[in-house]
Amino acid sequence: PHRPVALCIEGMTCASCVARVERALRQVPGVASASVNLATETAMVEALPTVEPQALREAVRRAGYDARLPD
Ligand code: 9UX
Secondary structure, three states, rough: EEEEEEEEEOOOOOOHHHHHHHHHHOOOEEEEEEEEEOOOOOEEEEEEEOOOOOHHHHHHHHHOOOOOOOO
């Protein structure tokens, strides 16, 4: 089953940023869904256990933003 992965996203300032980050996350193989909240600068991803959080971070970075695992 998919399991939730939370990420902190840095560098977003508008709704188009949100759409870019969501698209980047959804294109990672094994990701079922991704929802980004601009106000809280967080992403909630549902992904197969084979998806490494690092792969999600790198997808966000390629899209032009920074992502970290929550503290
Ligand atoms: Mo909005 Mo985000 O005009 O990089 S797309 S600021």
